[in-house]
Amino acid sequence: MNALRKLFRFNGGVKPDYHKEPSTTEPIVDFLDVAPMSSEYVIPLHQSIGGVPHPLVKAGEVVKKGQLIGGPDGYVSSAVHASTSGRVKAVEARLMPHTSGLTALCVVIEPDGKDEWIERQPVPWRSMAPDEVRDALRDAGVVGLGGAVFPTYLKVNPGKKGKLDTLVINGAECEPFITCDDMQMRQYGETIVRGAAILRDLTQAGQVLIGIEDNKPEAIAAMRAAIKATGEARIEAVPVPTRYPAGGAKQLIRVLTGIEVPHGKRSTDYGVQCFNTGTAYGVYEALELGQPLISRVVTVAGNVERPRNYVVRFGTPMKDVVALAGPRPDSDRLIMGGPMMGFAMPSDAVPVVKATNCILVGSPALFPPPPPEMPCIRCGECAKVCPTDLQPFEMYWFSRAKMFGKAQEYHLFDCIECGCCAYVCPSRIPLVDYYRFAKSEIWARENEKAAADEARERYEFRMLRDEREKQEKAAKLAAKAAETKARLAAAGAAAPEDEAKKALIAAAQERAQQQQAAAAQPADAAPAGDPAEQQAQR
Amino acid sequence: MLSAILVMALGAVILGAALGYASIKFKVEGDPLVEKIDAILPQTQCGQCGFPGCKPYAEAIAKGEADINFCPPGGEEGIRKLADLLGREFKPLSEEHGVEKPKSVAFIDESTCIGCTLCLQACPVDAIVGAAKQMHTIVAARCTGCELCIEPCPVDCIAMMPLPETVENWKWKYPTIPVKAAA
């Protein structure tokens, strides 16, 4: 039946050199089995898309491995846990594994060497309501490990129809140098299949397709064996043609199902959802073992003597991991991720985080500096290779000219920053740099606009309230004056002979009239028909 | 003949109804030009333009009573947008109205605050919370940085702090010269 499956293709794509073999000669090993504990673990609170988790521990506190140290904040957010036992040295701003070179709040743990777990208990997910299972996944800190680190619990959703047609498990791993998913499938195929089965049941998916690029025959064989061994139904490992970026979610969905998710639409609306193989592994550990996400498989590759995959605890300084792989003397930079979509790191001291699928060590020989940028000759090569069917040269033109509205009209936000366009551009234009620049400018502007709109609303509300308060005060004054008048009038009727009192009454009446007139004025000036105003007058 | 008249009459009635409906459905609220100008202004509500808020300034621009370069928080970009909208020439920010500053938010030194509520009354966007005789605090996300609360504070415990650059709000730089990857 495997041979019969009809595959589709996505437009564009490129075939870069893969450089994958060197890191697949040795099996995955737990980093702590071959290296000593790091002197400190620096665990950033913000490791996923969405809200920044708030710290739940203070300096001096003792924590166990797997203990919650960052609570999810807001709807889109995911928990963060201690990756080993020890003492919290500090909760402070540390350098982040981010191109900006900026710092952010981290929990710094000094390990006690015991590596002692919290009490772990399997989650009875089969008997729980879908919401509760989602909460459990959020609290276990499970996020997409393909690189996007989107909180997984938000994606464990059967969609509008109540059940998915197809659940895609992404084992394509198309980016050069990276082999963490490949090796995990070879060694831990059964765990991945069990995780995929959980996701299948949670989303009530009709079928599960595990897409693997056909340059990984070992992984394909291992996954097929694992499916047989576990006896899980409706799961199939499907080899897909090797072409970058076959591992893009929309591209893999297209290849496996033929469904083309249009610009700005979600795949669940079309009955498909996509998870990375590593994420499926994490889901299994979180639910069946009650073990939160505290480590991941990381490929160390590039300019090193012994490229390999390690299971690395979050918070481990990248330099410790790189040191074990033996960086060559001419190494000059670290890239998190691959050569096509990766990010330059500001230092080798930054920690491994949930998004670290690969630490790529660079050198001038391996990645020579780009030749100078030349003008665009509108050759259209970029558009031919764009896997999302965009017009890169148009987006480039408008991003460069800072005409962001125009760039958006060309669907800038559908660009997955795969780098195919820059890869083929004969003018060597760093196209993706322009897209990233334009995207962050647009985001900033939209945030500013939202803030201004909120400020306008608050300001208008305040004006309304001030006006109402003024009127209420005036109304109260008028009422009081009328009361005094009535009282005095009554007193006047009882003792008409008192001339002095009469004068007093006249004076009071006059005052009351003046006040009434004053009170009437703002009410006239106020816009008629305003419900808030009317309420105030009532 | 009669049927022709009827058809015409019917047509007139339908068209009239459609027009009437359209005039209700697409009724413009307020002055559309003022709204458009106000949408460009930053809503800091600081009064540096010489008007008691962004909307009054927007009205003044629409009436031609004020120039487009009075708003320091909006800065050059704001002036450019106004120039575009109104089909006028760009001109630099008028100096007498102030200078463009990086966006800041107010911070109350909570140990000095005496809870007098004066700042609370001055804040145009209700960004300060607190009650009489209780320490006040500023909701940073709501603060527009207008600085109107600084002046009224009798114990000078409010200071403006520029918003720090964070990983979340960091922006990719314009790729002028190929940026050298971090060494």
Ligand code: SF4
């Ligand atoms: S490939 Fe480069 S030169 Fe050719 S159209 Fe695209 S941006 Fe221009």
Ligand code: SF4
């Ligand atoms: S980086 Fe964006 S524009 Fe360029 S090929 Fe990839 S998706 Fe298309």
Ligand code: SF4
């Ligand atoms: S100067 Fe600008 S931000 Fe301040 S009130 Fe005037 S228009 Fe609004």
